[in-house]
Amino acid sequence: MLTKRIIPCLDVKDGRTVKGVRFEGLRDAGDPVALASRYAREGADELVFLDITATNQKRATLVALVRDVARELDIPFTVGGGIGTISDVEALLMNGADKVSINSAALARPELIEELAARFGSQCIVVAADARFNDADGWQVYTRAGTNNTGRDAVQWCREAADRGAGEILLTSMSNDGTKDGFALDITGAVSRAVTIPVIASGGAGSKQDFTNVFQQAQADAGLAASIFHFGEIGIRELKEHLRRDGIPMRL
Amino acid sequence: MKIAIVDYKGGNVQSVLFALERLGVQATLTADHDVLRRADKVLFPGEGEAASAMKELRAQGLHELLPTLTQPFLGICLGMQLLGRHTQEGGAAGTDMLGILPFDVVRFQAAAPEHKVPHMGWNNLQALRSPLFEGLSAEDYVYFVHSYYAPVGSYTIAEAAYPAPFSAAVQHENFYAVQFHTEKSGPVGTRILENFLKL
Numbered sequence: 001m002l003t004k005r006i007i008p009c010l011d012v013k014d015g016r017t018v019k020g021v022r023f024e025g026l027r028d029a030g031d032p033v034a035l036a037s038r039y040a041r042e043g044a045d046e047l048v049f050l051d052i053t054a055t056n057q058k059r060a061t062l063v064a065l066v067r068d069v070a071r072e073l074d075i076p077f078t079v080g081g082g083i084g085t086i087s088d089v090e091a092l093l094m095n096g097a098d099k100v101s102i103n104s105a106a107l108a109r110p111e112l113i114e115e116l117a118a119r120f121g122s123q124c125i126v127v128a129a130d131a132r133f134n135d136a137d138g139w140q141v142y143t144r145a146g147t148n149n150t151g152r153d154a155v156q157w158c159r160e161a162a163d164r165g166a167g168e169i170l171l172t173s174m175s176n177d178g179t180k181d182g183f184a185l186d187i188t189g190a191v192s193r194a195v196t197i198p199v200i201a202s203g204g205a206g207s208k209q210d211f212t213n214v215f216q217q218a219q220a221d222a223g224l225a226a227s228i229f230h231f232g233e234i235g236i237r238e239l240k241e242h243l244r245r246d247g248i249p250m251r252l
Numbered sequence: 253m254k255i256a257i258v259d260y261k262g263g264n265v266q267s268v269l270f271a272l273e274r275l276g277v278q279a280t281l282t283a284d285h286d287v288l289r290r291a292d293k294v295l296f297p298g299e300g301e302a303a304s305a306m307k308e309l310r311a312q313g314l315h316e317l318l319p320t321l322t323q324p325f326l327g328i329c330l331g332m333q334l335l336g337r338h339t340q341e342g343g344a345a346g347t348d349m350l351g352i353l354p355f356d357v358v359r360f361q362a363a364a365p366e367h368k369v370p371h372m373g374w375n376n377l378q379a380l381r382s383p384l385f386e387g388l389s390a391e392d393y394v395y396f397v398h399s400y401y402a403p404v405g406s407y408t409i410a411e412a413a414y415p416a417p418f419s420a421a422v423q424h425e426n427f428y429a430v431q432f433h434t435e436k437s438g439p440v441g442t443r444i445l446e447n448f449l450k451l
Contacts, residue, residue: 001375001376001413002371002373002374002375002396002414003373003374003375003393004373005373005374040438045373045374046373070266070267070270071270071273074271074274074435074436074437074438074439074441074442075395075436075437075438076395076397076433076436093264093266094266095266096264096266096267096270097264098264098267098397098433098436118301119300120299120300121299121300121301122370122399123299123300123370123372123397123398123399124264124299124397167370167372167397168370168372192364192365193364193365194364195364195368196362196363196364196368196369197362197368197369197370198368198370198372198373199365199368219365219366221368221372221373222373251374251393
């Protein structure tokens with residue numbers, strides 16, 4: 001039986017893993033290669049590796065670091081942050097990334113999704129959508145590391161990304177990110193029901209029960225978190241054992 | 253031991269090279285017919301789309317060479333599907349493939365939110381029947397990412413279910429192939445690679 005996936009996210013800035021609250025106030029959380037191998041040993045199903053400085057500062061994604069992670073890691077990992085062209089994607093895949101995640105570039109020019117899917121296959125193209133809730137407009141999609149409101153509805157954008165050939169959606173609720181108050185169950189469930197590709201829920205994980213809720217109530221295919229893992233608040237194995245006891249299929 | 257990886261621009265070969273490196277094995281990435289013929293083992297990884305992969309294999313004459321190889325051969329993911337006769341992927345008529353094994357590849361039917369396509373993530377292996385899986389059981393999980401699959405048949409040596417059983421691995425004579433990414437399947441995947449290297 002296909003299991004639900006637990007995915008630690010390594011936000012990387014200047015070669016270090018960092019984690020902030022609501023995309024701001026970054027704290028140092030360690031060496032990404034060491035963290036990546038520790039998570040793999042502890043039973044992480046996959047890893048996401050996001051260069052959070054890349055979009056704002058126009059830095060090339062850290063290909064060398066990707067290579068170091070790939071050399072160590074025997075589980076799949078996704079790389080994102082500032083990816084805008086076919087040659088960016090090619091360089092990352094050639095150096096051992098299994099998937100790439102695109103965000104701002106896809107919103108600026110949605111045809112990019114089709115071009116990447118045609119060239120590399122949908123299975124390695126993840127579209128990341130950062131969504132924030134407001135009372136007037138509901139859930140809207142933001143770009144440029146959460147600084148720019150595109151005015152686009154989150155469910156509609158995820159459906160369009162899937163139609164254009166994305167293989168997976170990484171949905172981050174900026175309203176929940178870093179708060180540890182739980183995942184955004186409403187928007188995650190709405191996106192999961194609107195598309196027929198897998199959905200990774202991100203933003204807000206603070207307890208084991210939060211993961212149970214996002215799998216049982218919002219039909220997420222995977223749950224992603226950073227700080228609770230980086231700072232050792234919840235162990236991956238203990239989380240997965242808890243989820244299995246709750247009846248959620250898990251690889252242990 | 254000389255290990256060759258078939259080079260046909262078929263996607264992420266770096267992961268396979270790193271997985272072999274972790275086992276202390278050096279491999280050569282090549283499309284050279286003589287090097288492939290002389291290798292002790294041949295790996296045939298693949299990702300992406302079947303029609304463009306077949307086009308590249310034909311351009312390099314590999315569609316004629318590969319079926320004649322006699323050493324242990326391991327197809328991975330798209331590299332497994334390409335061993336079949338035909339796939340629904342690649343336009344309305346689909347794509348004719350290498351025809352080394354007698355299966356036809358078909359697409360999973362998507363249904364949100366329960367049966368997403370691609371079938372992506374860790375699934376357990378069932379009905380294991382090959383030395384390739386020595387030491388493994390139905391409690392062991394491997395990593396899949398695919399939208400098309402080979403049905404179960406006499407050539408099937410392992411199954412997985414999504415939701416119905418499909419071929420997780422196949423074999424005909426020296427040609428072994430796995431639908432999952434054995435190079436990305438943690439210690440279980442490493443064990444399968446080790447078992448293959450011992451064949």
